[in-house]
Amino acid sequence: MMKLWCRQIVSVVRLEMKKTFFCKRGLWVYLLAFAPVVLYMVNSVHITRQRRHLAQIGAEHPVSQAAFNNIKTGLSRENVVAKLGEPYWQRTRYHHGSDGRKRSFVLYKYTDGKNDFMYHFEDDKLTWINRRDPEKLAESQLIFATSFQFYFLRLAVFFGCVGIFVNLFRGEMLDKSLHFYMLTPMRREVLLAGKYFAGLLATVVIFTSSTALQWWAMLWQFERPVIVEFLAGPGPTQFAAYLGVTALACVGYGSIFLAVGLIFRNPVIPAAVVLLWESANPFLPPLLKKTSMIYYLQSLCPVTAAPDKNMPPLINLLISPTEPAATLAAVTCIVLLTLLVLVLASRVARKLEINYGTD
Amino acid sequence: MRDDLITLDNVSRFYGEVLGVNRVTLSIPPGITSLVGPNGAGKTTLMNLMTGLIRPTRGRIRVLGLSPAQPHRLFGLVGYATQFDAFPRGLSGFQFIYSFLRLFGYSKAECKRLANRVIDQVGLSDAAGRKVAGYSKGMRQRIRLAQALAHDPRVLILDEPLNGLDPLVRAETINLFRRYATEGRHVLVSSHVLHEVDMISDQVVLMSGGYVVAEGQIQSVRSEIQEQPVKILVHCRQPGMLASKAFEQDHVVEAQLLTEGSGVLITTRDADRFYRLLNHLALNGIDIEGVTPADDNVNSVYDYLIGGEERVSP
Incomplete structure (x- = not known):
């Protein structure tokens, strides 16, 4: 019997493959999945070009690190030029103050070949210095973790x-066309399982590919030694964790939306309710937090997302901090929740009627 | 209970407050059975109930002893060609039948063999490689028939299977039904035109408004219908005279004057003869203002089904 079911x-x-992978109506899913890949790629290309540009300028106008260290606010423009030479980029603006006096604002850019230094002069006095370092891998990892948890899981995969x-x-x-399945000697539970696996195959392939490509696009901007060192250290574990979390998100959300499609004539409202519940997760008390999928998925992420610095203090107060779930507990809870939803859906499927007129 | 029957015991199905079928009790033996009735009579509902696509609100259904609530058992024995004119997207005729058979659990080779055989049987071999979406109405009808026949079922349930078929294919399809019936299988065919199926049917089930109004062999259905009295409401200025003239006729069972004196309610066993009488009376000076059939009776259904024999109106 098991062989027949399989x-x-x-x-x-x-x-179902054609419908799940190549349906015209599903093109937006690809767009949603691969948009972050494009953004990471554009960012990496931009940073790589900028790095090459700075290295070229640094080679053409070499300035020592010691010379940069000697530049302090309060110096005059002539002093700075005397120590560092002519800037590779400058901009001058004039403004009339309230007293009618004409004031000058000058911006100079220098580089040591890696970092960008910006000097801002007001009336030829250096008022502030801004040093822009190239993006570090740790920063990129944090950006990746934040976009993965707040965009990719909550919106794209969802x-x-x-x-x-x-x-x-x-x-x-x-x-x-659903009735064709109903005219075969197939248990409704088997049909449900078949459809679930079809959806799972499509979503896991699409979204884990996207995760892998995002990861690759994020690393692409870094020089080879940095990447090699990262891959020899925590890189592979993090990569596997992100792929696993993506797949588990498809497993969990997939079961919920399969059931939604089976039970509700208009799935938009229940989908919105689930989205609201998942979005409200940070504000829920610890016990309720554990009834949402995103809590377990975030617990499994290898890097904690960066907190939003611009969040109003009042909203910050409403966020209830909760310890993330242990890996095994998180995976078990997602799998159990999925099984529970699928069992309930199969009970509905058993009573499913073909009533196209009213659908 | 005999296991070679399709039985419906006091089966009702409501869609909210709308009646699908009501209190249907049937026992269908092997052979060709035609389910006949006008659109909305409940034929498709009854077929969907027999195949478990919908569930009865009340009553019990058994197909060769099996409940339609167990599709994994039922569809080994039953083939159903529905009226839904939609197919899984992007499949050719062969792929459609092949994929359908794969769901039965047959091996690839067996599916290929069965698909080729049934496609040949319905005369679609030349079009088997073409997409179903590009098929004509008749071809889609045939591929649906092929899907019902593909696994060689003991019970064939076919919803309006002759719709859209050209005369040659229609004759071939009818021969196919006959062959299945002579092999002792059930062939249940629905139609809204009695003429279309009465020559091939071993038994007929006549439906109207969700009710079975007559059933049995075609000859007994005809006589059953003809014996049913029918009520006709006649509005006229001389109801008393009309009632007395009508009552002279042997087929008129009852003539009831309306209380407000504006007409008469006639009950007759032969509506055609009564309408001819009305014509005659109208020509002889009785001022008839209107004639309305007073009940949704078997005869009117029958008239509709056999192609709407023209009534003689005053």
Whole structure:
């Protein structure tokens, strides 16, 4: 019997493949999944070009590090030029003050070949210095963790699962083609499992590919020795963790939206409710936090996301800090929640009727 | 309970407050059974109930002893060609049948063999490689028939299977039904035109408004219908005279004067003869203002089904 069920599940997955992977209606899922890859890539290309540009200028106008260290605020423009030479970039502006006096504002840019130094003069006096270091790997990891947890998991994977899993049943109801499955000697539970695996295959392939490409695009800007060192250290574990979290997000959200597509005629409202619940997670008391998928997914992320510095203090007060769940507990809870939802969905599937007229 | 019957015991199905079928009790033996009724009579609902696509609000259904609530058992024995004219996207005729058979758990080779056989059987071999989306209405009808026949079922349930078929294919399809019936299988066919199926049917189930109004062999259904009295409301200025003239006729069972004196309610066993009488009376000076069938009766359904024999109106 098990062999028959497996055969039937594989047949359902094959039939669903075209719909889940190549459906025109699902193009936006790819856009959602791969938009961050494009952004990371653009950022990496920009930073690499900028680095090359600075190195070239540094080679053409060499300035020693000691000379940069000697520049302090209060120096005159002539003094700075005397110590560092002519800047590689400058801009001058004039403003009339309230007293009618004409004032000059000058910005000079120098480089040591790696870092960018900006000197700001007001009436030829150096008023402030800004040193822009190239992006560090630790910074990039933090940016990746933040965008992964706040954009990728909460929006891209979430809505991607809505788009793919909801359509597995609801889409066929609208196309009036669901009955073909119902005319075969296949248990409804087996049909549900087949459709779930079809959706899972599509979402896991799309979103883990995106995670891997984002990771690659993020690292691309760094020089080879930095990458080699990172990959010899925590890199592979972090990479595997991100892929695992992405796959688990598809497992969990997939089951929820499969059930939503099966139960609700209009899945938009329940999807919005789930989104609201997941978004409200930081403000929920610790016990309720543990009833949302995002809590466990975030617990499994290898780097903690950066806190929002611009958050109003009042909202900051409402955030309830909770210890992340242990890895094993988080995985177990996601799997158990998924199984529970699938069992409930299969009970609904058993009573499913073909009633296209009213759908 | 016999395991070679399709039985429906006091089956009702409501869609909210809308009636699908009501209190249907049937026992269908092997052979060709036609389910006949006008659109909205409940034929498709009844077929969907038999195949478990919908569930009865009340009552019990058994198909060869199996409950439609167990599709994994039922569809080994049952093939159902629905009226839904939609197919999984992007599949050719062959792929459609092949994929459908794969869901039964057959091996690839077996699916290929069965798909080729049934496609040949319905005369679609030349179009098997083309996408179903590009098929004509008749071809889509045939591929649906092929899907129902593909696993060689003991019970064939076909919703309006002759719709859209050209005469040659129609004759071939009817021959196919006959062949299945002579092999002792059930072939349940729905139609809204009795003429279309009465020549091939071993039994007929006549439906109207969600009710089974007559059932049995075609001859007994005809006589059952003809024996049913029918009520006709006639509005006229001389209801008393009309009632007395009508009552002289042997087919008129009852003539009831309306209390407000504006007409008469006639109950007759032969509506056609009564309408001819009305024509005659109108020509002889009785001022008839209107004639309305007073009940949704078997006869009117039958008239509709056999192609709407024209009534003689005054």
